[in-house]
Every structure is written in structure tokens, then in C-alpha cells.
Amino acid sequence: MALLQISEPGQSTAPHQHRFAAGIDLGTTNSLVATVRSGVANVLQDQDGEAIFPSVVRYDKHGVVAIGKAAREQAAEDPYNTISSVKRLIGLSAEDIAESAAGMMYKLEKNDSSVPRISTAAGPKTAIEVSADILRALRERAELSLGGELTGVVVTVPAYFDDTQRQATKDAARLAGLNVYRLVNEPTAAAIAYGLDQAEMDATIAVYDLGGGTFDISILKLERGVFEVLSTAGDTALGGDDIDQAVVDWIISQQGIDVGNDAGLQRSLLDQARSVKHQLSSADSAQFELQHGDTSISASVSVDTFNELLSGLLERTLKSCRSALRQAKLKKNQIDNVVMVGGSTRVPAVRAAVSAFFEKEVLTDINPDEVVAIGASLQADVLAGNKPDSDMLLLDVIPLSLGIETHGGLVEQIISRNTTIPAARAQEFTTYKDGQTAMALHVVQGERDLVRDCRSLGRFELRGFNPVVAGQARIQVTFQVDADGLLTVSALEKASNVHAEVQIKPSYGLLDSEIESMIRDSMTNAEQDVAARMLQEQRVEAERAVEALDAAMAKDADQFLDQSEKQKILDARASVLESNDTGDSEAIKKALRGLEKVSEIYVSRRMNASIGEAMKGKNIDSYAKQDNPS
Ligand code: ADP
Ligand code: MG
Numbered sequence: 001m002a003l004l005q006i007s008e009p010g011q012s013t014a015p016h017q018h019r020f021a022a023g024i025d026l027g028t029t030n031s032l033v034a035t036v037r038s039g040v041a042n043v044l045q046d047q048d049g050e051a052i053f054p055s056v057v058r059y060d061k062h063g064v065v066a067i068g069k070a071a072r073e074q075a076a077e078d079p080y081n082t083i084s085s086v087k088r089l090i091g092l093s094a095e096d097i098a099e100s101a102a103g104m105m106y107k108l109e110k111n112d113s114s115v116p117r118i119s120t121a122a123g124p125k126t127a128i129e130v131s132a133d134i135l136r137a138l139r140e141r142a143e144l145s146l147g148g149e150l151t152g153v154v155v156t157v158p159a160y161f162d163d164t165q166r167q168a169t170k171d172a173a174r175l176a177g178l179n180v181y182r183l184v185n186e187p188t189a190a191a192i193a194y195g196l197d198q199a200e201m202d203a204t205i206a207v208y209d210l211g212g213g214t215f216d217i218s219i220l221k222l223e224r225g226v227f228e229v230l231s232t233a234g235d236t237a238l239g240g241d242d243i244d245q246a247v248v249d250w251i252i253s254q255q256g257i258d259v260g261n262d263a264g265l266q267r268s269l270l271d272q273a274r275s276v277k278h279q280l281s282s283a284d285s286a287q288f289e290l291q292h293g294d295t296s297i298s299a300s301v302s303v304d305t306f307n308e309l310l311s312g313l314l315e316r317t318l319k320s321c322r323s324a325l326r327q328a329k330l331k332k333n334q335i336d337n338v339v340m341v342g343g344s345t346r347v348p349a350v351r352a353a354v355s356a357f358f359e360k361e362v363l364t365d366i367n368p369d370e371v372v373a374i375g376a377s378l379q380a381d382v383l384a385g386n387k388p389d390s391d392m393l394l395l396d397v398i399p400l401s402l403g404i405e406t407h408g409g410l411v412e413q414i415i416s417r418n419t420t421i422p423a424a425r426a427q428e429f430t431t432y433k434d435g436q437t438a439m440a441l442h443v444v445q446g447e448r449d450l451v452r453d454c455r456s457l458g459r460f461e462l463r464g465f466n467p468v469v470a471g472q473a474r475i476q477v478t479f480q481v482d483a484d485g486l487l488t489v490s491a492l493e494k495a496s497n498v499h500a501e502v503q504i505k506p507s508y509g510l511l512d513s514e515i516e517s518m519i520r521d522s523m524t525n526a527e528q529d530v531a532a533r534m535l536q537e538q539r540v541e542a543e544r545a546v547e548a549l550d551a552a553m554a555k556d557a558d559q560f561l562d563q564s565e566k567q568k569i570l571d572a573r574a575s576v577l578e579s580n581d582t583g584d585s586e587a588i589k590k591a592l593r594g595l596e597k598v599s600e601i602y603v604s605r606r607m608n609a610s611i612g613e614a615m616k617g618k619n620i621d622s623y624a625k626q627d628n629p630s
Contacts, residue, residue, distance in 0.1 A: 001249070004346055019386060019418070020035070020143075020146045020148050020149065020151055021036070021181070021377070021381050021384035022138075023041075023154045023373050024153050024156070025372040025376060026055070026086065026087065026135065026156065026157075027211060028211060028212060028213050028374075029084075029211055029241075029603055030052045030211075030369065031053045032051055033074075033138040033141055034370070034376065036378060041193070042375045043367075044141055044145045045145075050069065052369060053134070054068050054071065054398035055084065055087065056071040056084040057083050057130050057134060058070075058071040058081055058083070059083070059125065060121045064133050066082075067134070071084075072084070076263060076267040079263075079426075080106065080107060083120065083125070083130050084599075086127045086134075088236070090127040090168045091164040092116070092165075093116070093125060094115075106118045106119070109124045113596065115128075123255050127172075129171070131168075131172035132172040132175035132176040135175075135178060136176040139177065150179070150457045151182060152179040152181040152202065152383065153181065154183070154184050154377070155169060155183055155376070156183070156376050156385065157169050157184075157185065158183050158185070158561075159186065159232045160216075163400075163457055164457070169183060170486070181262070181379075181380060182379065185218070185227070186372050187207035187209065187341070189372045189373075189376045190339045190372050191205050193375035193376075193394075194339060194365075199222070201336075202224065204220070204230075204330065205220045205335070205336065206218070206219050206321070206335045206336075206338045206339070207219075207220065207338075207341055208317070209342045210238075210341075210343075210345050211240065211344060213237065213241050214234065215235045215238040216234035217232070217233050218232045219232075226420050230328035231324045233320040234320050239342075239344060240274075240343060240344040243277055243309075243310060243344065243347070244274045246271070246309040246312075246313070247273035247277060247306070250305070250309055251297065251299060252269075255297055257297070263453075267410055268292045269290065269291060272289065272297075274292050279348070280303050281348060284302065284304070285303060285424065286300075286301050287300045306349075307349045317350075317353075317354075321354075321357060321358075332357070333359065339362070340354065340363060341368050342369065343369040345364070345368045346368060400445045400446055400455075401413045401416045401446065401447055402481070403415075403444055404441060404443060404444070405441075405442035405451045406429070408428055409446055409452065410449060411446070411451055421481045422481060422482050424478060424481070425479050426477065428476050429476075430470075430471050430473050430475065434467075434470045435469075436473065437463070437464060437465055437466070438461055438462060438465075439491070439493075441455045441459065441460055441461065441477065442459045443456075443458050443459070443489050444456055457487065460489070460491075460502040462498060463498070464496070465495065466495055473493060474494045474495070475491055475494075477489065477491045478490045478491075478492075486503075488503045491623075528613075534585045535584075535588075537585075538585040538588040541592065542591070543580070545576065545595065549595070552606065553566075556606065557602075560605040560606060561605075565598075571598075572591070572594045572597075573595060575595070576595050579591040
């Protein structure tokens, strides 16, 4: 804005302020938010002192009615409107979901959109919107606790998430009004929490993450500050929920209970099993007590019995560990550190089994359900610029290769997996037919040679270049991946200098217009807040402009302006002050623009004069040196 140029030199700008940054672990079962204060990372709690926020949202016709713990407690009452485990759906197409949503009980809307929408009392909801509601609640918790607005966040995602799932997660954060500094892989965040990235030595790290409904094992290699995901394996249907179910099955068989179709009894049994399981993490036995209708149970569960129930599940996780090692072409003894992540690794038998498998002590000092959020917050703090002396710059890698479809449905890889990001690579292609003047580009992600085995990320066209014989055109295709792993592809035909570019908007994500309208929708509630904030900002800007103008005019108005020019500026200044009292931010904006316009001449004369001064000074100086050597 031109007016700002006349502010006096030496007028202070805001000193470096501590920026509020947070790390968010957006989990399938539970989510957490953490932040760094006085150099220490901590998870943030709600009023009841709970850090864990169940990733559950319940809707009614007005929108969100319950979220977090309250929503989880109401799940049995209103199963179709209480959405949990939505992370399993994020970034997937309706087709993907048909394959992977076995066991999910929601009703999906039937429509033409490729983005699946869950039917709820509040209307159709995409996984992105449900995730945004969770993120919004975490944002509120953080802002309440920090006493200010968040400048930015780091959100974690599973290492195996592809571009579409990452983009969808970012969209959810955007919808929740969060500025995402970066997405970081969950296992990488856990390793950061343990300070493994600060170690002098390069290391190979296994991250064993047993959560509520999923198991992931990731093998990371840390080399000169860069984390590389060597391999990932796991089971998307294995976690604490299965342990609860195993306890319930045992109780049923012991007590000879018939659950029948009683969903309420089923739910109560599972709740009680979970409570017993939690107790057994720190006791040798626990009481299973239940009173539901005619059913009454009182049974003691010993830790030995519990461990037996667990052994099958544990063996399955170890099988995945073997597979991850095989993929990474590593032996157990080449793993330097084993990091335990996920609430279910609080179970002592799980720790013991993993420790026995890798033949070394496992890292458990940091709460396994908090460790991912803690690592994310450490990253966020650095990215916010709160640690100016820190040279810790986390580099991440591309999880799956990126390429382009060539003739015959083949994939030409442009950036291969595990390339450090940000990254840019260019490759030249040519035309297939004589006289071709356009080219269709199809961007895919995956490790396979055939397009049909990879995931389609997007298509675009390069049109209007000069026709030449087949094979003679030179088309340079550039892939650029930013620090979040998100891709921009551009193409340039050199001879005619025709250029085209796309930011990859995944086919199964949301359209930009859809996101914009969702953001608008989400703002209607907060419309008044927004209006108030805008008015306040306009007022401050108006005051600042008038102050700067006054200071300048006191100094040199007579030197640069004639009487009528001066009067015009003073009139415009009066309108700004007048509008400032109205409480109408549009009026203030208009008056400011008016002032800016009539002051342009003054600003430019002052600028020219000061440039002239500077030049003069320099000239004299240099003449003095060159021409008068004596
Ligand atoms: P996710 O990453 O899948 O969102 P979490 O890492 O928060 O989930 O893990 C949630 C699981 O951890 C639940 O099944 C919960 O019962 C289990 N869990 C939490 N605390 C304990 C404990 N003390 N003992 C055993 N299991 C626990
Ligand atoms: Mg988790």
C-alpha cells in the first residue's frame, strides 16, 4: 500500500514475537494436540485434564452436537449419526471404500460425485469435513490454552498415505481454519520426539505403532538429518479394539452368556473389557463387573489369561515386522532403535514381545499415545521460527513414485520414491504422431509399470504447439514436490514456448470450489467474529496511515505540495477519521483508498527526493575518493 511508504524511518515494526504453533496427531481412534512452551513439548488437556480426544463426531440437523469423548459415549445410542474412524475413509474414492469399508456401518450417499459422502442428520458429510470438525475442536483447545491464535500447525499422517490422502488431510486442516506448515509422517514424528534426529550418528529405526484399530510398522533410516521410509507394513484391522473383543469373547464363553442382538449389551461388554484391559497394564488381575438387564457378570481376569488371549494378535504384528524387515532388506540386528507408539503398546506383554523380537530394549519413556503429537509439536515450533538458532530442518521423502503415462499405458517414473523433498525433476518427452499439436499428460503415483496398476493423480493438456514430425517435438515435463509432498506438474514445448501447469488436485479429493464453499459455510457461523475482526483491522490500519501522514506532513508538506494539493490530502484525511468512527469497515476501506490516491503525488515526490539525496551523497563520496587521491 502506497501510504505505508511515507512512514518515518526508525518507526518500530513489531519485535519478533513468539508464534503459537502446535503439533496435531489426527488419529483413527484418538487425536491429540501438543505445543512447545519454554522449550518443553507437552500435550494440551481439556478442562477435565484429559489429553486424549476421541476422533468421534455426532451430528444432528443443526450440525455437530457432540464431539470427542461425549460423542464416543453416545455412539451406541445414535450409531448412524455418530461418525468414528473417519480417517479410514479420508482421500478414498467411493470405489476404494467399497473394498476397504468392510465393518463400517455408515450409510453412504448415492450421487455422481466421486467423493463419498456419509449420510448424517446434518446432511451428507465427506471424510474431509468430519476430520475438519475434529481439527477445529483441537484448534479451539490449543487457542484457549495458549491464549492466542495459532500461527501454524504440523499435522501427522501415516507413512503409507498417498498424495490423495495427504491432500485430503491438508484440505481438512484448511477447512478448520488451520495454517499447515507441513504434514509429517507419524513414525517420523515419533522418532523426533525421542530426539533421534538430533543424534550424531545415522541410525535405522523401527517404529511399532499399535493403536485402537490399526497396526503399523515402519522402518526409517536417518542419514544426515534426512528420514527415509525404507518400508512400511501392518494391518488396517488390528488394534486395541480387537483386544477388547478377545476379552469379551472369553467372558462370554466362560459365563455362558447369550448376547443375541442386544447392541446395548454388546457395547457395555466392550466398554468393560476395555476398562479391564487398561487396569491389567499395571496390575496382575482385574475385576470384570457388569450389570445389564438380566445379565450380571462378576469375574476376575488374571494377567496370564489376558496375555494368552493376546498371543494370536501379537504374533500377527510380528509377522508384519518380519515382512517390513524383508522389504527393507535388513536383519533384526541392523535396527538401532525401536520406538513404541500407540495406546495399545502400554500393555506390558506387547512391549515384552516386541523387545524379544528385536532382541533389544524398546523406547517407551514418552507416553506411547502422546509421542506422535509431541514430535509434531517440536517440528511445528522450529517451522514457526521460534528456535532461530536451531538448524534442525526435517527433510522427508516421497512415499510413492511419481510419473507420467507414456504411449501404451506405461509409466515413466519422474521422481522415484524416497527422494528427499522438496524436490524438482524435469524430463523431456516427444510426440508420437506426425503433426501433433497437443499432448495429453496423465500423472500417476505408484511403483508399478502399468498405468492401470498405479493411482491416477490427474490429467492435463498441453495445446497449440507447432506441428512437427513424430519424435521431433521436445516437451519438457517438470515435477515439483513441495515440503508437504504435494505435487505441481508443468509442461513446456520449447520451440513454440507453449506452457501448461497443474497443481495436482487428486481425482478423489474435493474440487477447489467445493472446498471454498465449505470454508464459506463454516464461516457463516463465525461471520460476526470475522466482521468484527475485519473492522478492527481496518481501524488500526486507518490510524496507522493517519499517524504516518501527519508525521511526514509536519516535516515537509510545504516543500513538496502546493496549497491545493495539501488541502486535498487534508480533506481525504478527515474522511478517513470520520469513517473510522462509523463502525463500517467497507467505508473505512474506501476512505483509506481515497487518501492513498490523493497522497500518491506526495509519496512519489518524497521518494524521489530521498533517492536523489542518497545518490548525491554517494556521488560526492566516490568523486572524493577517485578524483582527489591526494
Ligand atoms: P490411534 O492411533 O489408533 O488413534 P491410540 O494410539 O490412541 O489410537 O490407541 C488407542 C488404543 O489404546 C485403544 O484401543 C485403547 O484402549 C488403548 N489403550 C490406551 N491406554 C491403554 C492402556 N493403559 N492399556 C492398554 N491399552 C490401552
Ligand atoms: Mg496413532
